[in-house]
Structure formats: C-alpha cells, structure tokens
Amino acid sequence: MSATGRPTSRDVAHEAGVSQSTVSLVLGGKAAGRVSPATAQAVRDAAERLGYRPNLAARNLRLGSTRTVLLIVPTLTAPFFGEVYRGAARVAAEHGFGIVAYPWPDDAGPADSPFAAPHEAIDGIIASSLATDVASEFRDTPVVMLDSDPAGDGSDHPVPTVVFDVANGMRAVAAHLAELGHRRIGHVAASIDQWTFHARGEALATAVKALPGGSYTRASGALEVGSARDAAGLLLDGPDRPTALVCDDDLIAAGAYKAARARGLDVPGDLSVTGFDDVQLATALEPELTTVRLPAEGLGAEGMTSLLALLKGGDPRPSPLPGELVVRGSTARPRTSG
Amino acid sequence: MSATGRPTSRDVAHEAGVSQSTVSLVLGGKAAGRVSPATAQAVRDAAERLGYRPNLAARNLRLGSTRTVLLIVPTLTAPFFGEVYRGAARVAAEHGFGIVAYPWPDDAGPADSPFAAPHEAIDGIIASSLATDVASEFRDTPVVMLDSDPAGDGSDHPVPTVVFDVANGMRAVAAHLAELGHRRIGHVAASIDQWTFHARGEALATAVKALPGGSYTRASGALEVGSARDAAGLLLDGPDRPTALVCDDDLIAAGAYKAARARGLDVPGDLSVTGFDDVQLATALEPELTTVRLPAEGLGAEGMTSLLALLKGGDPRPSPLPGELVVRGSTARPRTSG
DNA sequence: CTGAAAGCGCTTACAG
DNA sequence: CTGAAAGCGCTTACAG
Incomplete structure (x- = not known):
C-alpha cells in the first residue's frame, strides 16, 4: 500500500x-x-x-476531462438557485457528469475568480444571472449563460443563453389585472441592473400603456423587504393611487403588503398585489400571492442540455422557457371599478 | 501547443x-x-x-492534495445552507482552500452517493444536517459534521461536530414568553428526525414544565406552511387554548399565523407566536416574527476551521454556537394575563 | 541561476 | 486472456 x-x-x-x-x-x-x-x-x-x-486526479489527467461542470450563481442564499442546481444536476447525472456549485462573486468573500479556486478542473461552465460580459473571463472554457441578456454583450462570439419568457409572464399579469377591471397600475421594480428586470419592466409598461385608460407609474428599490415597502409607499401616497401593484419579485410583494397594511388598505379589497417567481414565500404570505411561476429547475436542466451540446461541438440555440400565471388571493376586482 | x-x-x-x-x-x-x-x-x-x-488535475496528482473540501448539504433550496457555505468558503479561502457544495441525497436526483460523483477528488468533507451515520460512508476521508448529534452514532470513532446551542435558544424563548405572562404554551414541532429538532423540543418542554402553572402541549407537522398551519390549528382548537405558540422554525411560524387568522385570532393580541432561525421570511411576515437567530455563517466557518485542524492531524472539539433571541412584533402579553 | 529526470496513479494502445 | 510500457502535465529533489 x-x-x-x-x-x-x-x-x-x-x-x-x-x-x-x-x-x-x-x-x-x-x-x-x-x-x-x-x-x-x-x-x-x-x-x-x-x-x-x-484517484480521480490521475484519471482526469489521463483522460483530459473531468466530466464536471461548474455552476456559477450570484448567491446560494436564494432558493431559486437551489432549484436551478437541481435541474442541472439531474440532466448532468443522466450523462455521467457532476455539477459543482460556485457562488460568485458575492458569497465567496475575497474576490477570487472561479479560476483562482481549486475547482478549475472542469469541462464547462453554466453561469446564472450574471452580467453577460463575465463570459469573456472564461477564455476557452465552454460556457452557457442562464437568465441573462440573450443578445449577449454584442461580441462576435455569442454565448448560448437560456432565459425565461418574462415578457410574456408580465403580459399575463397585466391581462389578468385588466380583466378584473384595473387600469391604474403601479410597478414596484427592482433597482437591479439585470436583463430579467429590464425585460419585466419594459413588458409591463408596454402592456399597461396599451390598455384603454391604462396608467403606469413606477417606483423602484432594492431586492429587500424594507426597501420594497418604501417604494410601494411612494406609489400609494402619490396622486391617483393605483388600484394594483405589480411587483418585480415575490419578496418585493411582501414589502408591498406591508406598505398597504401601514396605510390601512386591505389586500386584495383595496389593493391588488402581484409577485413574480413563485418562491415559498408566496404561499407563506396572507393572503397568498398571485404571481408568475418560473420553472427554475427547467432553467438549470435546459442550461445543462445546452452545455452538453456545446461540449459535443454543437451550436445550441435554446428557446425561452414560459412562465405560468398562478392566481391566488392577492388579486380581486378594484373597489371602484372603472 | x-x-x-x-x-x-x-x-x-x-x-x-x-x-x-x-x-x-x-x-x-x-x-x-x-x-x-x-x-x-x-x-x-x-x-x-x-x-x-x-492543469489542476496534474498538479493535484503530483501533490496528492486538491485543497478542496466538499460541503454536503441536504438541500440547496434553503437559504440557511447558502450562509453555511459562505462561512465555510471564507475560512477556506484564507487557507488557500476551495469549497464545493454538494446537495445529497435529496436534490441530486438518482441516489448517487458523493463518491459516485466526479468530485471525489477532495481532501475532506463537511456534512451539514445529515444523519450521523452517513459519516461512516466516507471511510478514510476526514469529515466534520454540522448541526448533527454531537454524541455521534455511538461508534468508537467520534466525528468532530459543530452545533448550535438550540437548547439555550429555546430556553430564551420560554423565558421571554414567561416574562410576558404566558403559561399555556403550545409547541408546533417539525416532524423531522434530526438532532436539532429533538433538542429544540426537549429543551422547550422542560422549560415550560418548570414554569409555575406552566402547561405544554404539542403538535407536529412537516416543514411546510400548509402542514404547519394544520398542526397549529390542532393546538388552537384543543381544550385550554395556548396563549402562545412556539414554532420549531420560521416557516412553521408562517403556518401558525395562517391558523390564527383563519380563527379570527390577532397576532400578537390574542396569540403570541415565535419562530426559530431568523431567515428572511421572519421580517417579511406581518407582524414581524420574534425568533432565535442562528449564526449559520458561523456554523460554516467553525466547521471549516475544525476540518483544517483535522487535516493537520489535530483533534478539534468545537463548542456549540449560541443563538440570539430577536424580539419583534409577534409576541406580547396575553390578553388575559395570569 | 538553470535544466534533465523521476514520479504522482491512472487509461489504453500494443505485443504476446 | 493478460502484461509491459507509454504518457497525461505537473512539482521537486538533484546535478551542474
């Protein structure tokens, strides 16, 4: 021995x-x-x-491949990314690959790039919800982006990107509210420079403005309850108070609930509220939240499928993944319908 | 080339x-x-x-060490484990180590043990919130357990284990409620066979029963809002309705809120509710939740510190990490004090 | 100050 | 059916 x-x-x-x-x-x-x-x-x-x-180090050296993929996420502290991981890991396992999760740059503390870390021995990268230009950091390692601008950074070397069809999700929210009779719609936006939030905002504004008599107002805050409460408060205290608040995210909707309660407004009696994502919080709230369910696990699975194709020398062009409007107790007809 | x-x-x-x-x-x-x-x-x-x-595979082969540690968690879908990761990664980075997260066995799909996976090229393992006997699966790989029974599985080869001092946390909850005047205290427990929940339950029962006139009732359910709501309902519909509900977890407390509201009980006017963990949900709820903050990041950091000691041939004996009672709006004097 | 060489533990042609 | 040998890309004594 x-x-x-x-x-x-x-x-x-x-x-x-x-x-x-x-x-x-x-x-x-x-x-x-x-x-x-x-x-x-x-x-x-x-x-x-x-x-x-x-000894895997020896095998990897000999084979020149690790059958391991790095999943880069902005944080492990959001349940969303756990589901992305699960989806990617399932597809990976079916092909004898393993997935390693790497939070970057937030959680890792000292700003070490994935390539300062020992996990560099990988075959490919799935990067979720990061700015598109990080792809260039990866040099010649095959990479698939998730939940990022599908148009890429405009370079001549486009990166395969899997996204949710958030625009369609927002249109479904607007249609649902319009059908209930809402016209004055406030948007509590996340002030985060990410493709998905830009896309959500644009789709909502367009849909509301296309409504006969539709009025769109907007306030934004950090992705955090207190900040969201303040942003929602701004909208509720403004002229022509909206009858519905569309939130960029379920957590923001929790803040909107707080703003409503602080003003003695009943949800959904006086104010309808919608979220986005359908995380666990959505059903923990009272009333339960009308929101758009995003197939996070599907995102991870589709990302891994695309990466596998890329590793085989293919040129994957994944299509956007549709969300699904989930109607719960936080939306109703406005008291003074009009 | x-x-x-x-x-x-x-x-x-x-x-x-x-x-x-x-x-x-x-x-x-x-x-x-x-x-x-x-x-x-x-x-x-x-x-x-x-x-x-x-080429890291070559370096690893040559050095016989990967300077990489596997962090095994039951799920990546709980924010708690993201914080554990962050703490472990911080300490690891300070010593030139990397951390790789591995959800097992739940998220990974097909029941592949960590050793079926390609990530086997590791120096040590930190296993969080798993049954103690899984440690035996790891054979001769150094392992540190987190949030597991410190007494181990009774084998002759005890595994270093870092835990929260949950018993003390529960005693702080009981003391807080007792001081407010509560005597009839219901326990909404998690029906999960994990050391931490056993320890929570035991400490609470003992503390409540030691109260003059103290009465302890208990119902349990899965770690999920609907199930927690039903369990809390059982307690609220029983004889001698408790004036306070102590929940094993913040998510369970969200279920208790729902049970209270369904019965027209105001929190905290008619019913005080407490949680455990202090995750983001605690402040998203209305009223905000009195709970025990557990230093999840500290748990990861302490675990990594112990593992490093172990890798150096030491014999770490980590002490329990204290929690902290965070008093918010969900607890108050009972309406009929006594 | 610099280079030739051994060897980490595998996988896989190749020879028998 | 089985074994001797090459070689993956490094690190590190060792010799000069």
Missing part, C-alpha cells in the same frame, strides 16, 4: 495477483470479453478488501 | 526559451533567489501571451 495509506490500483493488482492494467480494465468496466470472469472477480474482491477507490 | 489547444507549461517554456522546470518554478511562486528576474519576467510574459493556465 502507498505511503499515504490510500490503496492504488497497483496495490489491488498485487493483492489479486494480476497486473495493474488488468485492474484498470476490470474496475473501469472494460473487461467484457477481455478478462476471464474468474480474474475479474478476484480483482473486484481485492479492491473491496482494500477499500480501493480510484 | 498540445493537440487539445490548451497550452501546457512545456509550451510556455518553449515560447520563453527556458526549461519546463523553470516555468513551473516561476509560475508556482518559488522562483525567489533561484531564477533571475529577467528570466522570470520572460516566463510570465510568455504565459500571458499563450493564455496559459496550469
């Missing part, structure tokens, strides 16, 4: 009384028709006795 | 007109006093021109 105490394939070979290459063949599953069943069994027994596990 | 297109240290050597070992010395930061500044600079320039990045 080696000095470190960890057995190698040589140790197994010695134990089984065969050559090291035979061990490799057997344990690599390439023994069929090349090694006698008895020998193969002896090798497996020896490996078992010694508690042998192959 | 190699056939794969990725430059190696040989390529850099050739470009710079030096030997491969000199390249390794320079780029490995071991050139001081051994390589002339001019040569060193030539090497760095050549590496830059070629876009050279070292």
Whole structure:
C-alpha cells in the first residue's frame, strides 16, 4: 500500500495477483470479453478488501476531462438557485457528469475568480444571472449563460443563453389585472441592473400603456423587504393611487403588503398585489400571492442540455422557457371599478 | 501547443526559451533567489501571451492534495445552507482552500452517493444536517459534521461536530414568553428526525414544565406552511387554548399565523407566536416574527476551521454556537394575563 | 541561476 | 486472456 495509506490500483493488482492494467480494465468496466470472469472477480474482491477507490486526479489527467461542470450563481442564499442546481444536476447525472456549485462573486468573500479556486478542473461552465460580459473571463472554457441578456454583450462570439419568457409572464399579469377591471397600475421594480428586470419592466409598461385608460407609474428599490415597502409607499401616497401593484419579485410583494397594511388598505379589497417567481414565500404570505411561476429547475436542466451540446461541438440555440400565471388571493376586482 | 489547444507549461517554456522546470518554478511562486528576474519576467510574459493556465488535475496528482473540501448539504433550496457555505468558503479561502457544495441525497436526483460523483477528488468533507451515520460512508476521508448529534452514532470513532446551542435558544424563548405572562404554551414541532429538532423540543418542554402553572402541549407537522398551519390549528382548537405558540422554525411560524387568522385570532393580541432561525421570511411576515437567530455563517466557518485542524492531524472539539433571541412584533402579553 | 529526470496513479494502445 | 510500457502535465529533489 502507498505511503499515504490510500490503496492504488497497483496495490489491488498485487493483492489479486494480476497486473495493474488488468485492474484498470476490470474496475473501469472494460473487461467484457477481455478478462476471464474468474480474474475479474478476484480483482473486484481485492479492491473491496482494500477499500480501493480510484484517484480521480490521475484519471482526469489521463483522460483530459473531468466530466464536471461548474455552476456559477450570484448567491446560494436564494432558493431559486437551489432549484436551478437541481435541474442541472439531474440532466448532468443522466450523462455521467457532476455539477459543482460556485457562488460568485458575492458569497465567496475575497474576490477570487472561479479560476483562482481549486475547482478549475472542469469541462464547462453554466453561469446564472450574471452580467453577460463575465463570459469573456472564461477564455476557452465552454460556457452557457442562464437568465441573462440573450443578445449577449454584442461580441462576435455569442454565448448560448437560456432565459425565461418574462415578457410574456408580465403580459399575463397585466391581462389578468385588466380583466378584473384595473387600469391604474403601479410597478414596484427592482433597482437591479439585470436583463430579467429590464425585460419585466419594459413588458409591463408596454402592456399597461396599451390598455384603454391604462396608467403606469413606477417606483423602484432594492431586492429587500424594507426597501420594497418604501417604494410601494411612494406609489400609494402619490396622486391617483393605483388600484394594483405589480411587483418585480415575490419578496418585493411582501414589502408591498406591508406598505398597504401601514396605510390601512386591505389586500386584495383595496389593493391588488402581484409577485413574480413563485418562491415559498408566496404561499407563506396572507393572503397568498398571485404571481408568475418560473420553472427554475427547467432553467438549470435546459442550461445543462445546452452545455452538453456545446461540449459535443454543437451550436445550441435554446428557446425561452414560459412562465405560468398562478392566481391566488392577492388579486380581486378594484373597489371602484372603472 | 498540445493537440487539445490548451497550452501546457512545456509550451510556455518553449515560447520563453527556458526549461519546463523553470516555468513551473516561476509560475508556482518559488522562483525567489533561484531564477533571475529577467528570466522570470520572460516566463510570465510568455504565459500571458499563450493564455496559459496550469492543469489542476496534474498538479493535484503530483501533490496528492486538491485543497478542496466538499460541503454536503441536504438541500440547496434553503437559504440557511447558502450562509453555511459562505462561512465555510471564507475560512477556506484564507487557507488557500476551495469549497464545493454538494446537495445529497435529496436534490441530486438518482441516489448517487458523493463518491459516485466526479468530485471525489477532495481532501475532506463537511456534512451539514445529515444523519450521523452517513459519516461512516466516507471511510478514510476526514469529515466534520454540522448541526448533527454531537454524541455521534455511538461508534468508537467520534466525528468532530459543530452545533448550535438550540437548547439555550429555546430556553430564551420560554423565558421571554414567561416574562410576558404566558403559561399555556403550545409547541408546533417539525416532524423531522434530526438532532436539532429533538433538542429544540426537549429543551422547550422542560422549560415550560418548570414554569409555575406552566402547561405544554404539542403538535407536529412537516416543514411546510400548509402542514404547519394544520398542526397549529390542532393546538388552537384543543381544550385550554395556548396563549402562545412556539414554532420549531420560521416557516412553521408562517403556518401558525395562517391558523390564527383563519380563527379570527390577532397576532400578537390574542396569540403570541415565535419562530426559530431568523431567515428572511421572519421580517417579511406581518407582524414581524420574534425568533432565535442562528449564526449559520458561523456554523460554516467553525466547521471549516475544525476540518483544517483535522487535516493537520489535530483533534478539534468545537463548542456549540449560541443563538440570539430577536424580539419583534409577534409576541406580547396575553390578553388575559395570569 | 538553470535544466534533465523521476514520479504522482491512472487509461489504453500494443505485443504476446 | 493478460502484461509491459507509454504518457497525461505537473512539482521537486538533484546535478551542474
């Protein structure tokens, strides 16, 4: 056995009384028709006795591939990214790949790029909800972007990008509110410079303004309850108070609830509120939140599928993933319909 | 340049007109006093021109260490684990280690153990909130457990374990409620077989029963809003309705809010409610939730510190991390004090 | 100050 | 059916 105490394939070979290459063949599953069943069994027994596990660094070096993909997310602290991971991991597992999650740049503390980290031994990258220009940091590593501007950074080397069809989701929200009779619609926006929020805002403004008698007002704040409450308050205290508040995100909707309650407004009696994403919070709130469910797991799965295609030399062009309006208790006809 | 297109240290050597070992010395930061500044600079320039990045599989194989630690968590979909990751990653980065997150067994889909995955090339494992007996799966890989039974599985080979002092947290909740005048206290428990929930329940029951006139009732449900609402409802509909509901978790408290509202009970006027964890939801609720803040980031940091000690051959015995009672709007004197 | 060489533990042609 | 050998790209004594 080696000095470190960890057995190698040589140790197994010695134990089984065969050559090291035979061990490799057997344990690599390439023994069929090349090694006698008895020998193969002896090798497996020896490996078992010694508690042998192959050294992956050696295998990776030899094969020039790690069958591992790095999933870069802005934070692990949002449930959304856990679902993205799950979807990517499922597809990866079906193809013998593993996924490693890497929060960057936020959670990691000292601004170390993924390539300062030891996980560099990877075949490809899925980057979620990051600015498009980070793709250039990855040099020649194949990369797929998630939830980013599909138009890319305008470079001549477009990166495959999987997005939600958030515009359509916002149009569904606007249509739902319009059907209930709402015309004065306030938008509590996230003041975050990300493609998805720009797309949400644009789609909503366009849809509301296209409504006969539609009026669109807007205030924005950080993606955080207190800030969202203040932004919603601005809209509620302004002239021509909106009868409905469309929020860029479920957490922002929680802030809108607080602003409403602080002013003695009942949701949905006096004010309808909608969210976006449909995270767990949406059903924890009272009343439960009308929102747009985004298939986060599907995003991860589609991202991994595209990356696999890319690794095979293909040129994937993923289509946007549709969201789904989920109507719950936070929307109703406006008291003074008009 | 190699056939794969990725430059190696040989390529850099050739470009710079030096030997491969000199390249390794320079780029490995071991050139001081051994390589002339001019040569060193030539090497760095050549590496830059070629876009050279070292092959980590080769380095790992040579060094026998990956300086990478696997963080195993039951799910990535809870914000709690994101914070654990952040704490562990911070300490790891300070020591030149990287952290790789691995959800297991839940999120990964097909029940593949961490050792079926390609990430096996690791130096150690931090396992959070898993059953203690999984530690035996890891054979000779150094492992530290987080948020698990500190007594271990009773084997002769105890695993270093970092926990929160949840018992003390529950005692603080009980003391807070007792001081407000509550005596009939209901416990909405999580029906999950994990050390932390057993410890929470035991500490609360003991503390309440020690109160003069104290009465403890209990109902349990899954860690999910609807199930928590039903469990809380059971307690509220029973004889001698409790004046306060102590919940095992913030999400369960959201369920308790719903049960109260469904019965026309005001929180905190008619019913005080407390949570545990202090996740984002706690301040998104209305009223904001009195709860116990658990230092999740500290748990990750302490776990990594213990693992580093273990890797150095030490015998770490981490102490429990204290929680902190955070009093907000969901607790008040009972209407009929006594 | 610099280079030739050994070797980490695998996989896979190749020879027998 | 089995084994000897090359080589993946590094790091690090060792020799000069």
